[in-house]
Amino acid sequence: MCDQTFLVNVFGSCDKCFKQRALRPVFKKSQQLNYCSICAEIMATDGLHENETLASLKSEAESLKGKLEEERAKLHDVELHQVAERVEALGQFVMKTRRTLKGHGNKVLCMDWCKDKRRIVSSSQDGKVIVWDSFTTNKEHAVTMPCTWVMACAYAPSGCAIACGGLDNKCSVYPLTFDKNENMAAKKKSVAMHTNYLSACSFTNSDMQILTASGDGTCALWDVESGQLLQSFHGHGADVLCLDLAPSETGNTFVSGGCDKKAMVWDMRSGQCVQAFETHESDINSVRYYPSGDAFASGSDDATCRLYDLRADREVAIYSKESIIFGASSVDFSLSGRLLFAGYNDYTINVWDVLKGSRVSILFGHENRVSTLRVSPDGTAFCSGSWDHTLRVRKTSFHFAV
Amino acid sequence: MEEWDVPQMKKEVESLKYQLAFKREMSSKTIPELLKWIEDGIPKDPFLNPDLMKNNPWVEKAKCSIL
Numbered sequence: 182m183c184d185q186t187f188l189v190n191v192f193g194s195c196d197k198c199f200k201q202r203a204l205r206p207v208f209k210k211s212q213q214l215n216y217c218s219i220c221a222e223i224m225a226t227d228g229l230h231e232n233e234t235l236a237s238l239k240s241e242a243e244s245l246k247g248k249l250e251e252e253r254a255k256l257h258d259v260e261l262h263q264v265a266e267r268v269e270a271l272g273q274f275v276m277k278t279r280r281t282l283k284g285h286g287n288k289v290l291c292m293d294w295c296k297d298k299r300r301i302v303s304s305s306q307d308g309k310v311i312v313w314d315s316f317t318t319n320k321e322h323a324v325t326m327p328c329t330w331v332m333a334c335a336y337a338p339s340g341c342a343i344a345c346g347g348l349d350n351k352c353s354v355y356p357l358t359f360d361k362n363e364n365m366a367a368k369k370k371s372v373a374m375h376t377n378y379l380s381a382c383s384f385t386n387s388d389m390q391i392l393t394a395s396g397d398g399t400c401a402l403w404d405v406e407s408g409q410l411l412q413s414f415h416g417h418g419a420d421v422l423c424l425d426l427a428p429s430e431t432g433n434t435f436v437s438g439g440c441d442k443k444a445m446v447w448d449m450r451s452g453q454c455v456q457a458f459e460t461h462e463s464d465i466n467s468v469r470y471y472p473s474g475d476a477f478a479s480g481s482d483d484a485t486c487r488l489y490d491l492r493a494d495r496e497v498a499i500y501s502k503e504s505i506i507f508g509a510s511s512v513d514f515s516l517s518g519r520l521l522f523a524g525y526n527d528y529t530i531n532v533w534d535v536l537k538g539s540r541v542s543i544l545f546g547h548e549n550r551v552s553t554l555r556v557s558p559d560g561t562a563f564c565s566g567s568w569d570h571t572l573r574v575r576k577t578s579f580h581f582a583v
Numbered sequence: 584m585e586e587w588d589v590p591q592m593k594k595e596v597e598s599l600k601y602q603l604a605f606k607r608e609m610s611s612k613t614i615p616e617l618l619k620w621i622e623d624g625i626p627k628d629p630f631l632n633p634d635l636m637k638n639n640p641w642v643e644k645a646k647c648s649i650l
Contacts (some may be wrong), residue, residue: 238592245599259611473620492613517624561629
């Protein structure tokens with residue numbers, strides 16, 4: 182004879198059906214209720230129904246994913262490197278640092294070029310956002326944000342304003358003024374509000390709308406003037422870390438990458454996810470559209486960069502080497518799309534031949550992680566920002582054939 | 584995604600159905616076109632063309648001159 186559990190019979194009014202019956206304690210969301218045995222049984226099967234629905238939805242999702250893989254495999258009749266065999270290999274590159282921008286007091290987290298191909302905006306962990314003239318290395322404007330870790334910054338297409346944000350969960354727009362008497366911070370306009378940190382922002386084709394990505398797992402489109410939310414994009418299962426808008430000719434889509442290892446392509450008008458790719462093995466830190474708009478590249482903590490063909494809806498290339506074990510933080514294409522520049526957490530920048538899949542150059546110089554990298558609008562140079570507090574602008578010195 | 588509840592899961596299923604409906608094209612068509620796009624752009628790519636570097640604003644034009 183061992184322990185026996187005794188059921189104490191309490192009689193009273195059932196909390197559900199209110200009939201006078203023998204009651205049993207029942208816990209719903211950690212609150213104790215007293216149900217009669219009939220209602221207790223019904224509740225037990227209710228729970229079962231909800232679990233069944235969730236389980237059946239999950240298995241439906243899995244089978245849909247399986248179908249997607251099948252559809253994609255049907256189109257996989259040719260490999261990029263096969264078609265690229267006939268293309269001449271690139272030689273070796275020598276890229277020199279032409280300008281070093283010093284002035285940030287802490288890690289540089291983000292940068293963007295102005296359309297005039299010479300101004301650069303950069304943001305840092307020290308809370309400062311600086312606008313530089315990269316030809317002269319002069320600082321033209323500086324703003325101190327109310328928060329540290331300004332993780333995102335962007336230049337407006339007109340060149341007349343910048344947007345930035347980070348741990349303040351907001352994206353704010355600052356008009357740029359050359360009037361010495363005007364305080365830039367006074368003209369600040371708060372546009373976007375998220376429930377977690379701002380990881381990326383970008384103006385659309387005009388100064389009027391901003392697209393944001395956040396640690397709260399969503400992206401959003403905002404009207405700058407009114408601060409109104411125009412469209413929100415839900416679907417990532419974790420923090421969204423990066424976004425890039427499609428080149429204007431190809432239409433209203435953008436791509437985002439997140440900690441859920443997914444890269445998702447969205448329709449800006451409907452808010453729907455049009456395509457999703459889940460081939461990376463870790464967080465996707467950077468996504469960049471290919472100049473024609475038909476493909477995009479991604480850089481991830483799994484130490485690889487990948488190219489995705491949007492028309493065939495599949496991954497077509499992986500840029501990796503056994504010797505590269507640190508995450509890629511930032512990627513961008515050269516003007517023709519033949520070169521892919523990628524900044525890594527091992528302080529280097531690798532330059533990849535997009536077609537052949539081989540590395541054509543490895544660039545040193547930064548003394549800490551490369552956190553951000555952008556090619557200038559006219560393709561003559563690229564700028565990298567690093568945790569070593571500096572930004573470096575580089576161009577090719579010469580390119581000699583193999 | 585494990586912590587998602589029924590409404591979120593429903594949205595995910597809907598989104599997947601939408602994605603399945605996407606009009607995909609064959610790689611034998613898209614990849615050669617991607618290649619052609621790159622090849623057309625190479626002559627204008629400053630990183631791949633030493634000639635274009637002559638007009639490069641980043642390069643110091645001439646040696647210093649004594650005034």
